[in-house]
Amino acid sequence: MNIHEYQAKEIFTSFGLPVPGGNVATTADEAVTLAEKYGMPVMVKCQVLTGGRGKAGGIKFCESIEDVRKNAEAILGMDIKGHTVHKVLITPAVDIESEYYVGMLIDRNTKRVLLMASAEGGVEIEQVAKDTPELIFKAPIDPRYGLLDHEAMDMGMRLCPGDVKKARQLAASMQKLYQAFVHSDASLAEINPFIFTPEGKGLAIDAKVNLDDNAMFRHPGYEALRDLDAEDASERTAREAELSFVKLEGNVGCLVNGAGLAMATMDLVKYYGGQPANFLDIGGSSNPQKVVNALEIILSDKAVKVILFNIFGGITRCDDVAQGILTATESMDINVPIVVRLTGTNEAEGRALLEGTKLHPAETMDEAVEKAIELAG
Amino acid sequence: MNIHEYQAKEIFTSFGLPVPGGNVATTADEAVTLAEKYGMPVMVKCQVLTGGRGKAGGIKFCESIEDVRKNAEAILGMDIKGHTVHKVLITPAVDIESEYYVGMLIDRNTKRVLLMASAEGGVEIEQVAKDTPELIFKAPIDPRYGLLDHEAMDMGMRLCPGDVKKARQLAASMQKLYQAFVHSDASLAEINPFIFTPEGKGLAIDAKVNLDDNAMFRHPGYEALRDLDAEDASERTAREAELSFVKLEGNVGCLVNGAGLAMATMDLVKYYGGQPANFLDIGGSSNPQKVVNALEIILSDKAVKVILFNIFGGITRCDDVAQGILTATESMDINVPIVVRLTGTNEAEGRALLEGTKLHPAETMDEAVEKAIELAG
């Protein structure tokens, strides 16, 4: 789950990271009230779940209250890469003497949290990684010991050679970031930039945090961080039904068990000249209600002209899926054709349940996909 | 540093351990007000830094407000093993179905935090350890992983065989106790007893915590937990002067550098028929002001008839000690004889500084001790 800058900064603050004050406003009036409280100059920063906010005109430096009002009015409601701005962060502007990048993510290769840092702060780190990878320093963190003092200090000294005071501040912030990462179950946590003021004070002036969806069960409070406005309605419904779903632009609605098979099914639809309407993994459980929910979500997209089930039973049993399909079709008014391919565990029982219905059976994946594309017209 | 039950329970609560409510009262009126808030029955528990409080009559079960007033009046001001009761804890009384012991301490042999638990709760664990050591289960905790779920559960099942619900509560409390131990830098943390109510709810109804004096620098808030009333005045002054000091009953005031040598000096005073007035280690640093402070603390004890310096210079330099003795004797009105034995680093410089003073020099430890006893009369 991606969260907004202001939310990431709240997490940072709770772990002791130095963050300038600030608060969000949803109207220009609120923005002005906050700006008056903090005093000039302030930054007005759009809160949307995408990068490149500055380039898109969503971040403005304001020297006067008039600036704040004007910019807040302009930014609120703005569309940034398909995201509508509903909130702006008002935060005191600080003088910047130098900028650094400090980030942590899960590294698949070392199977550890990887600390990445660079003196090339304030710019897109992906670009730095591409153009000058030698300017990004990396250190995998041993989870048994955490980010040790000398490891953090070593990184601090690499970023600020010869400046122990700055290196110490960077090191302390890296250690706090690690605590924040682990204890909030993040999958990504970035400070870009971490800056020093001309007086030598270090501050995290931007923040990006992604939280691990799998760990939400132990952070009940984090559910409130979810920005429901930023989510597609069908994706939200799918999430609430514990289905893994991504909306696409085609007309072949896909219900598949297993993420890999779901992707391969989408790929195959495309291969045969069709367009998948979605990615949907009904998951490893074999709960018939899930199938009902999945059908409802897919059918809420009026572009969908056909439903394609591709089920290979392992932990999910074909008879459960078949039962789900029957329950759904009996309780719903479905007016698109349904192609069903069932193979694997309890395959025979599943097929038996579907006998004598209007569903279009298929033996293989390719046959099912071709039939679905044909029925979509 | 030992802290009171109510303070230990505050730490426990902050780490999520289940503790019944409660608060302290310093007067019977306050006790009654609290008891009225909680409702009957309540416990009135003396808050003194010693064990065996119940046996000494310092813990009372009260079924009425009259009981509370009567018992609070009786207990406040009571002397328990030399400790005056200044505070009582008022806490709701709970029905007890079963009692357990859960404790953690630093184990020198494994160099780890050792979890100890027993189904023989509510009694003195030292006695259980002596009489039936097989009834105490022990598990050293790997600091790299903490107390893992299965380790805690294994211990819970040993205490409550066949009762998974209770075992789970015990396991969860052990894991929280470990968090409390490590994050508060404890040297000992005990729940005795951890009880279950007849409804099956687990509660820590007593709590004992010792905090590591060496770690106070990272817990500035803990300094406020120190009960100054419970401390000997000279020990407090010594602590504030960063001197390691223990008051004893004799008349030979000892100033020694190094704990081992200080103990050996006390032992030698006793060996030669004298009585040491104190243990005092002026520490590994060579700060002359410390010597001044040490002399003031020892001389505040009017029983002291002689001062015995036994200094073997390693990290402490003899010239600093000599300078300290001179500074002190010049600034203070000292009317007891002072025996000085100086050997080791900068020995010559130290002796040179003391030449021509009224101090009694000695070459060896034995000579110094015999001379001191003789001068004490």
Added chain:
Amino acid sequence: MAIFVDDSTKVVVQGITGRDGGFHTKEMLEYGTKIVAGVTPGRGGQTFDDKVPVYDTVKDAVSEHGVNTSVIFVPPFGAAGAIYEAADAGCKLIICITEGVPTVDMVKVMPYLEERGVRLIGPNCPGMLAPGIAKLGILPASIVKEGPVGLVSRSGTLTYEVVYQLTAAGLGQTTCLGIGGDPVIGTTFLDSIKAFNEDPKTEAFVMIGEIGGDAEEQAAEYIKANVKKPVVSFIAGQTAPPGKRMGHAGAIVSGGTGTAAEKRKVLEAAGIPVADRPMDIVPKLQEIWKR
């Protein structure tokens, strides 16, 4: 012979009394897997399906039956704990089927396993099936067949699809292995491919990858340098939009890396044919494999 298992494999199922754990234990038993114990705390003393004794702890199961392998079906919040328990009790092979385990839990558990020399497969995986030896996990027994092909996959059901086609084409398997789609997993593509390369019974193998990470690229590098056996690959997720998690926590194209197109390029550059469709895998393998 197979990779990772042999005749000495003796199995405990953690979470044996749960719905999924129970169902698949029966399936594994039916296949002939030596499941000698189950574990569910609080159910110690019971017997599962009139066959398998249930214990409160893995330690008990190990001391009573000398089990060396665990298959885990416990819910996500207890999955990492179950792995620690199995490793601590002495299991040397642990297969964690559970989906939805927090990644930070897996990061923490990894060094614990390394210290003890334990092989983990998963989490969030279908486990493995070594035809004729053991079924450890949820791969359907009906689709496998003993033979000379190895198969490793980050996916679950897509694996079944390919196994199904291999078997249909008369190509039996030494081991079918699903390593899971999470970012942090125990046994990797590289580990599996090394094992297949060293296994004398495995004559050729298939590698089913998907978008996200660079595990396929690492495997390609190793194969190019070390493997003489025929290998064919498939990568799922050509149509996946960037920045979206495609079910598996690990299946996400981020910052332009981990795309199916990129992986395909690297694999083909290493001389590994990549199939367009699942159904093309078997023909491709037959094409390069001169038996």
Added chain:
Amino acid sequence: MAIFVDDSTKVVVQGITGRDGGFHTKEMLEYGTKIVAGVTPGRGGQTFDDKVPVYDTVKDAVSEHGVNTSVIFVPPFGAAGAIYEAADAGCKLIICITEGVPTVDMVKVMPYLEERGVRLIGPNCPGMLAPGIAKLGILPASIVKEGPVGLVSRSGTLTYEVVYQLTAAGLGQTTCLGIGGDPVIGTTFLDSIKAFNEDPKTEAFVMIGEIGGDAEEQAAEYIKANVKKPVVSFIAGQTAPPGKRMGHAGAIVSGGTGTAAEKRKVLEAAGIPVADRPMDIVPKLQEIWKR
């Protein structure tokens, strides 16, 4: 020869620019110890006492000079951090002089050292002095003399007292070792005694214990079973009241255990003479040691 050190010992001093670190570095250099580098973050590039180059990190000191040993004089809040740093940089012997290190820090650092095969002496100790080889710590050089006796002690200055008397009696030392008085220390009594027993140059040894814990009892058990060399002991703290910490965090009689009387009983039962006074140690040793 000595225990734990030899001619290859090359030393870095962590905290070399501090008051105590600087003073004792000069003393160690004067004794001839091969101190080739110092470390104080932010002082990298300076030179200590016109002799020793100072670095920001131990890693730098190791890569420039191949040091294998560190002596630590940094304040308590940074002491554990300094130990991790030295171990991570490759030092195999670390002597931590610092007093007042939190015990939980030491508990955490221990497995890190074990994993890397690092020997730690201390913390809160005087270090060691191997006459003729190296002075690593704060034991005064003036009192030692090369010879056949080993000495290990939980104390600092009491050690000097005994070394002083040994030297005065003409009994030189292979190694004088102060292991420190904290509850959790690196090298223990037992480790030291094993090393003395195996060291061919050490013909007899002295063990200076104190109240608290059962390290002396463990040593006694080992000596009884394995040691043929003459051993004499002394235990400080006969007059210490129970429940009071006698300076050292480890010197405390608690729950009736760890008393001097109990320790003396166990040592004597193991055949180890225990001296009444420090001045009795040398005569007792001479009594049982038929040279």
